[in-house]
Amino acid sequence: MPFPDVKLAxxxxxFLYLCDCSGSMAASGKMQALNQAIRxxxxxxxxxxxxxxxxxxxxxxxxxxxHAAWHIxxxxxxxxxxxxxxxxxxITAMGEALKLVAAALQTPPMEVRALPPVLVLIxxxxxxxxxSAGLESLLRVPWAQKSVRLAIALGHDADLEVLQRFxxxxxxxxxxxxxxxLQASNATSLAQYIQWASTAVVGAASMPASRVSETPLEPxxxxxxxxDLPPTVLDPTDDVGPLVW
Amino acid sequence: xxWILPEGAWLGFEGLAAPLQIIRGLGGGTQGQVYEVxxxxxxxxxxxxxxxxxxxxxxxxxxxxxxxxxxxxxxxFLWPIALLRASPASRPLIRIRxxxxxxxxxxxxxxYVGASEHAAGRLAIGLRQVLRACFxxxxxxxxxxxxxxxxxxxxxxNLFLEPGSGSILxxxxxxxxxxxxxxxAVLGTPGFMAPEVLLGQARPGADSDLFSLAVLLFRxxxxxxxxxxxxxxxxxCLDEPxxxxxxxxxxxxxxxxxxxxxxxxxxxxxxxxxxxPIYPRPLQALFxxxxxxGMKQPSRRALTGQWKQELARTLDRRALCPACDQExxxxxxxxxxxxxxxxxxxEPITLSLPRGAVVAGPDNELHLHHFDALAGEDLRRPLAxxxxxxxxxxxxxxxxxxxxxxxxEAPDGRAQPVQPGESCSLAALAxxxxxxxxxxxxxxxxxxxxx
Numbered sequence: 001m002p003f004p005d006v007k008l009a010x011x012x013x014x015f016l017y018l019c020d021c022s023g024s025m026a027a028s029g030k031m032q033a034l035n036q037a038i039r040x041x042x043x044x045x046x047x048x049x050x051x052x053x054x055x056x057x058x059x060x061x062x063x064x065x066x067h068a069a070w071h072i073x074x075x076x077x078x079x080x081x082x083x084x085x086x087x088x089x090x091i092t093a094m095g096e097a098l099k100l101v102a103a104a105l106q107t108p109p110m111e112v113r114a115l116p117p118v119l120v121l122i123x124x125x126x127x128x129x130x131x132s133a134g135l136e137s138l139l140r141v142p143w144a145q146k147s148v149r150l151a152i153a154l155g156h157d158a159d160l161e162v163l164q165r166f167x168x169x170x171x172x173x174x175x176x177x178x179x180x181x182l183q184a185s186n187a188t189s190l191a192q193y194i195q196w197a198s199t200a201v202v203g204a205a206s207m208p209a210s211r212v213s214e215t216p217l218e219p220x221x222x223x224x225x226x227x228d229l230p231p232t233v234l235d236p237t238d239d240v241g242p243l244v245w
Numbered sequence: 246x247x248w249i250l251p252e253g254a255w256l257g258f259e260g261l262a263a264p265l266q267i268i269r270g271l272g273g274g275t276q277g278q279v280y281e282v283x284x285x286x287x288x289x290x291x292x293x294x295x296x297x298x299x300x301x302x303x304x305x306x307x308x309x310x311x312x313x314x315x316x317x318x319x320x321x322f323l324w325p326i327a328l329l330r331a332s333p334a335s336r337p338l339i340r341i342r343x344x345x346x347x348x349x350x351x352x353x354x355x356x357y358v359g360a361s362e363h364a365a366g367r368l369a370i371g372l373r374q375v376l377r378a379c380f381x382x383x384x385x386x387x388x389x390x391x392x393x394x395x396x397x398x399x400x401x402x403n404l405f406l407e408p409g410s411g412s413i414l415x416x417x418x419x420x421x422x423x424x425x426x427x428x429x430a431v432l433g434t435p436g437f438m439a440p441e442v443l444l445g446q447a448r449p450g451a452d453s454d455l456f457s458l459a460v461l462l463f464r465x466x467x468x469x470x471x472x473x474x475x476x477x478x479x480x481x482c483l484d485e486p487x488x489x490x491x492x493x494x495x496x497x498x499x500x501x502x503x504x505x506x507x508x509x510x511x512x513x514x515x516x517x518x519x520x521x522p523i524y525p526r527p528l529q530a531l532f533x534x535x536x537x538x539g540m541k542q543p544s545r546r547a548l549t550g551q552w553k554q555e556l557a558r559t560l561d562r563r564a565l566c567p568a569c570d571q572e573x574x575x576x577x578x579x580x581x582x583x584x585x586x587x588x589x590x591x592e593p594i595t596l597s598l599p600r601g602a603v604v605a606g607p608d609n610e611l612h613l614h615h616f617d618a619l620a621g622e623d624l625r626r627p628l629a630x631x632x633x634x635x636x637x638x639x640x641x642x643x644x645x646x647x648x649x650x651x652x653x654e655a656p657d658g659r660a661q662p663v664q665p666g667e668s669c670s671l672a673a674l675a676x677x678x679x680x681x682x683x684x685x686x687x688x689x690x691x692x693x694x695x696x
Contacts, residue, residue, distance in 0.1 A: 007365065
């Protein structure tokens, strides 16, 4: 006879991409590289979601250029997600994007109970609107305060200071360097960071992984201990691409 | 996935006479990557560590070497077979600059699926198989602890189940160490870690294994977490500080007989409320022991031998509801109702044995430990199995799975031999004599429909 038809209670884990779609993203194939990186990461993300029955992984995406708008507005289960390509063109309304996300993280529409949301900001340039006001309204929302915030800088023109303010400062702890925006200088490293954020970080935020003694049991800041970054895998065939930013 | 070891390549390793072929990558995580490999015609698994993992865990190599020397406590462990370092000629083929190593272990057969599939309710598995898996898990840890070792990182992620039989495999044995010898970096997995380890007051060892084992058994048996009740519902964002409070600073078992602060919610935690009453009181009592007194007093936790005994007894009590066919495990004697359909359960035929009693339910088995006081509980080699008659499923028989003939005795004293592989009808017999000892067939005072 079958085991009773019952399931472990789970909590939603909201994962939000904030994607820079300004005109500069059209250069050197950056926009295509980002679309590819996200699309390629989805099967791995779905597998992590499947392995973590305590979490219901729901994905959304915001695009920002002249204005910020939802690219995927409804929180979508990762296994049902189809990534439509983002198009580049316009300026960098990053502050507006943060306000859009701030409104989405209010309860309601946010559930009363959830896992820490994961926000991933990807940008290749400098905000052209009031970033500080956007960040301020975001960080007023309790769910945003609890969120795991990551930033990926595309190429060398990205504003690292702004991205650092988005993720917040976390001082160096024993054995761990301070958290910094991830710098993707080519398509391979971008894909690795997107994969890391959508698998390892989702895993850490949804179901705790094994702890080793150097992981601080009481994190100094940030409420989820972040997993190691992916190792640099040497593969000459991967590194020779047309995309060198 | 970026594979560190190139798929399809033949790599030489120090200490291996023949080169080994990397067949394909199987998976990877923050510790390393696992590959299917072929060595001299045999398929094996190879775990290759990331340099960051080796750097963090100074005792890793030493533990692996020690484990390889001691060999596996029993067959349920995917135990390290050999430590591998690339030969100088193969090193350039490894796509990572820093020095690293890995170990060979048996390859997990495809029929074994991750225990999280069961936790998520995606696995077709029966209660008997789940209880058998729990028994095997307790048995494996019994063997491990008796060997003086501890596992340190018990969690759903390290267990695989074969849903047809309830067989298990335990992977990630690279944290195993001699209990008390503190050369390991792992602390455990939050949610499974003993409170004293989570709070940093103790290092993981055999006592904390007993807590983690109980959590894993509870999660397998109930598809719920022993500490997630009302107190979890009061938490909005379940992050690290919240988990620390819930599982470390103020942990309360959801079925604590005294402290009712963390009772399951009828809607959110329905799984626990539906499944917990299925199990007999003596089995529930081991959870209460571990999660109440044992919560703060590690030496009070139920031991692996106690789990083995009570899980084996629970399986011995298995009876099918005549109305809905669902499996029930209630103690004999009491007038019981089916947990699933609430029909009254008839008193079953019972096989009375020198050591205990087994309800005559289809597929229930007799083992050496039912006869021999010195034999530990072991479900691997059944001596007899209750079977339904091929034509009339309501008529039950006992099949001789041993290698010796039995003598089946009718109520009038006439005896008949039962050869290995043959079955005898329980309706017609009073007693069966086996080389291991006698089996007395006890029919209920009221005739049950099954008889």
